[in-house]
Structures are given as structure tokens and as C-alpha cells.
Amino acid sequence: MKGRLIALDALGGAEAAALVVDGRLEDLFLDAEDRPRPGAIFRAIADRPVKGQGGMFLRTPDGPAFLRRVKGLAPGHAVLVQVSGHAEPGKAIPVTDRLLFKSRYAIITPGAPGVNVSRAIRDETERDRLLEIAHGAFDPAAREDMGLILRSACAGGDTEGITGDIRAMAELSGAVLGDAEGESPEKLTEGDGPHELAWREWTAPAEVDGETGAFARHGVLDALEALGQPVVSLGAGASMAVEPTRALVAVDVNTGGDTSPAAGMKANLAAAKALPRELRLRGLAGQVTIDTAPMPKKDRRRFEEALRGALRTDGVETALAGWTPLGHFELHRKRDRIALCEVMPR
Numbered sequence: 001m002k003g004r005l006i007a008l009d010a011l012g013g014a015e016a017a018a019l020v021v022d023g024r025l026e027d028l029f030l031d032a033e034d035r036p037r038p039g040a041i042f043r044a045i046a047d048r049p050v051k052g053q054g055g056m057f058l059r060t061p062d063g064p065a066f067l068r069r070v071k072g073l074a075p076g077h078a079v080l081v082q083v084s085g086h087a088e089p090g091k092a093i094p095v096t097d098r099l100l101f102k103s104r105y106a107i108i109t110p111g112a113p114g115v116n117v118s119r120a121i122r123d124e125t126e127r128d129r130l131l132e133i134a135h136g137a138f139d140p141a142a143r144e145d146m147g148l149i150l151r152s153a154c155a156g157g158d159t160e161g162i163t164g165d166i167r168a169m170a171e172l173s174g175a176v177l178g179d180a181e182g183e184s185p186e187k188l189t190e191g192d193g194p195h196e197l198a199w200r201e202w203t204a205p206a207e208v209d210g211e212t213g214a215f216a217r218h219g220v221l222d223a224l225e226a227l228g229q230p231v232v233s234l235g236a237g238a239s240m241a242v243e244p245t246r247a248l249v250a251v252d253v254n255t256g257g258d259t260s261p262a263a264g265m266k267a268n269l270a271a272a273k274a275l276p277r278e279l280r281l282r283g284l285a286g287q288v289t290i291d292t293a294p295m296p297k298k299d300r301r302r303f304e305e306a307l308r309g310a311l312r313t314d315g316v317e318t319a320l321a322g323w324t325p326l327g328h329f330e331l332h333r334k335r336d337r338i339a340l341c342e343v344m345p346r
Contacts (some may be wrong), residue, residue, distance in 0.1 A: 004206035007214035008195050011224075012343045015199035018220045020205070025223040027202065027315075028281050029194035030338045032086075035228065036093060037191030038336050039102070040083045041176055044095070046073050047183050057092060060185045066092040080179040080180050083191060085285075088343070094335070101173045104200045105154050105165040108173045109147040115140055120152035126204045130154050132160070137166040146173065155201035162199035201315075211289040227281055227340055232274060237295075238267035242278050244341060255293045264293035265302070276314040283342075285316070285335035289328050303329070 007018045011030060019027040031037070044058035044065055049118070056070040058081065067073075067081055081095035099147060101108040115134050117127050130150050130215040138148045148170075154162055176188050195210075215221050230241045237256030242249065253271045255263040279288065292303065300323065307329075311318050324330060 001218070004202075004204060005218060006198050006202055006206045006208045007207065007218050007220055008198065008210040009212070009215040009220070011215070013187075014343070015194045016215070017194040018215060018218070019198070019202050019274065020218050020220065023219065025220055025281060026277070028224075028283075028337075028340070029197045030283065030340065030343050031194050032343065033340050034186070035087055036060075036083050038083050038085055039189070039192035040187060041099060041189040042081055042083075042095070043078055043176075043180060043182050043188060044081050045183075046070075046077045046079060047074050048075060053070055058095065060093065061094075061187050061209070062093065063087075064092045065095045067095050067097060070097075077179065078093050078182050079104075080176070080188075081164050083319075085213045086338050088335070097174070099173075101176075102200070103152075103165045104203060105151055105157060105162045107149040107151060108169045109149060110177060111145060112147045112171060113140060113143070113145055114147045115150075116148070117150045118152040118154070120151075121155045125156075126155060133159055133162050134166065136169055137163040143170070223281075224344060225342065227278075228344055234270040234274060236263070236266065236269055236342045238263070238270060239273070240267075240271045240278075242282065244282075244284055245337065248289050249279070249284045251288060251290040253291065253293045261293075261295065264295045265299055267293045268295055268299075269305050269306050272303055273310050275307065276310045276318075280314060281314055281335060281340065282339075283337040283339040285333040285337065285339075288331050288333060289324075290330070291328055300329075307331075 002024045005020045007020060009016055014031040016031065017029045018025055042060045044060045047057045047059050049056050055066055055068045056068065056073055058065040058067055065081065073079055079097060080099060081097050082099050083093055084096045085094045087093045099110050115131065115138065117130050121127055134148055134150055148166065179188055209218065215310055230243045232240050232242060234240060237258060239254050241252045249309065253267050255267045318338065319332045321330040321332060
């Protein structure tokens with residue numbers, strides 16, 4: 001099937017959404033009922049500082065959370081925090097005190113005043129139109145410590161929809177910020193589930209199938225079954241194995257029967273192109289260590305450039321750490337998704 005399709009369904013008894021492009025699974029949002037969603041906002045109570053790390057453990061209704069870079073926060077004080085990623089099993093919920101109220105078109109930024117338009121929108125006439133809409137729906141003078149960012153999805157968007165989004169997020173932010181004080185922890189917002197995230201993040205035109213069984217109809221279940229296996233074919237007999245461990249995600253690139261330098265380089269470039277999609281769909285994050293196929297050191301730059309190019313359109317925050325003394329390449333990805341293996345164990 002050609003074109004973009006968004007399938008809304010359920011997986012493991014929880015909400016799920018899949019983006020299928022030209023018949024191929026390209027992105028996936030999963031949910032888990034036993035943990036808070038990224039974006040959820042709590043009024044948390046400071047519990048105890050962590051010496052040497054500059055952080056603080058907090059009490060929330062959903063369990064302990066950890067806040068980095070605390071300043072002026074003493075045990076017992078209330079603080080508004082937002083879940084910044086999925087908690088690993090047995091670990092504290094990662095949170096930030098830099099709140100964002102995000103929708104399809106608008107992001108309200110408490111503590112960061114100003115009105116801005118996404119840099120992805122380059123047409124000056126369109127930028128001027130959007131700024132006019134923004135100032136009509138959001139008065140910066142009335143919100144001295146609050147800002148607004150118009151997202152790239154605003155390009156070509158209708159005035160009514162953009163205005164409605166801005167006002168809804170401004171109203172929500174005002175309500176949440178007004179509930180900052182209190183002696184007990186409380187969840188103030190739930191965060192967006194997979195179906196809401198699909199509407200918010202997959203903004204390019206697409207057909208939507210929200211009926212029960214959408215995953216089976218569009219081949220998503222077959223794709224997920226394949227993702228449950230570690231080995232990914234790279235063509236011409238080459239492959240890579242993508243395997244999560246407790247400490248890191250290990251990626252091993254193999255050339256198959258051809259052990260020539262040319263085959264090694266070809267396999268490594270194919271792995272660089274395929275890896276972001278594989279990590280994204282599997283929901284794998286944290287430290288990723290790549291054991292590339294043998295190649296001369298002079299060709300390492302080509303591999304890095306290919307990997308950077310593939311990551312530009314990935315959408316998941318990723319930092320490239322570089323080469324280790326043993327010749328492995330390392331990167332670090334933000335943990336903002338549930339691992340597929342936690343929802344669909346092998």
C-alpha cells in the first residue's frame with residue numbers, strides 16, 4: 001500500500017499507535033498501564049538529596065522520582081515536575097522541573113518568555129501570519145514568565161485550529177501552575193497516550209484506521225513479530241544483531257560469508273542507515289555500543305557521517321559519543337519510549 005497510514009489499536013491490553021509508510025512500519029507508540037507516561041505532571045514532595053550527584057529523590061503518587069540539578073529545594077518542599085522519559089523497571093521515575101505544555105501546534109514554556117516560530121518554517125510570509133495568530137491568542141504582556149513556541153505543524157494550518165491549541169495549552173498551564181502548593185504529592189496531568197501522541201506528532205497527511213484489528217489489517221503485527229528477533233538483514237548476506245542487556249544495547253554488525261574490506265564497509269554503512277529505525281521501533285535507549293564489521297580506520301568518518309544522516313530524521317534525542325579504544329562506536333539515546341520487549345516478551 002502506497003502512502004502514509006496511522007493505525008490506532010491496542011497491544012498487550014494497552015493503547016498503541018503505528019505509522020505505516022508505503023506498507024512499511026516506520027514508527028510506533030506504546031503504552032503501559034503500570035507506569036506514568038512521559039509528559040505527565042506531578043506536584044511532588046522533595047524527599048532526600050543524593051550527595052555527589054546534585055539531585056533529589058521525590059515522592060509522587062506513582063512512586064519515587066529523581067530530579068537532577070536541584071537548587072534551593074529542601075526535603076518536604078513541594079515542586080512541580082514533569083515525567084521526562086519512561087522509568088526502567090525497578091528505577092525511579094525520571095523527571096524535570098522545566099515544564100512544557102505541548103500540543104499539535106503549540107508549546108507553552110513556563111519560565112521561558114517570548115513568542116517564537118519553529119525554525120523549520122522558513123517562509124517569511126507564513127512566519128508573519130503565524131506570529132499574528134500567536135499574538136492574537138496569547139498575550140505575552142499578560143504572562144510575563146511564560147512563553148509560546150509554534151511548532152512546524154503550524155505551516156499551512158488553519159487559524160482556528162492553531163488559535164484553539166494555543167488557548168487550550170495556555171489554560172492548562174495556568175491551571176497546573178496554580179496548583180503548585182500543597183503538602184501531599186498529586187498527579188496533575190496524565191500525559192498523552194499513544195493515540196493522542198499519533199495526532200500530535202505524526203502531522204503529515206495520512207489515512208487513519210482507528211478500528212479494532214487495525215494492526216492485523218495493515219501488517220503491523222507481522223512487523224512487530226519480526227522486531228522480536230535480534231537479527232536484522234542488511235542485504236547481500238550481511239546482518240546486524242540488536243540485543244538489549246541490563247547495562248546497554250549491544251549491536252553487532254556481520255558481513256556473512258564475504259570477509260573482504262569492501263563487504264565490511266558496505267555492511268557498516270547499511271547498519272548505520274538501518275539502526276535508528278530499529279532502535280526507534282524496538283523502543284531501545286540509553287547507552288548503545290556498536291561492534292562494526294572490520295574496516296580501516298580511515299573509513300570510520302564515512303560510517304559516522306552515514307549514521308548522523310540517518311539520525312537527522314529520527315526524532316529521538318541521540319548523542320554520538322564516538323569510538324572506544326577497543327574500536328566500538330558508542331551513542332546515547334533518550335529513554336522516551338517503552339521497550340517493545342517489555343510489552344511483547346520473547
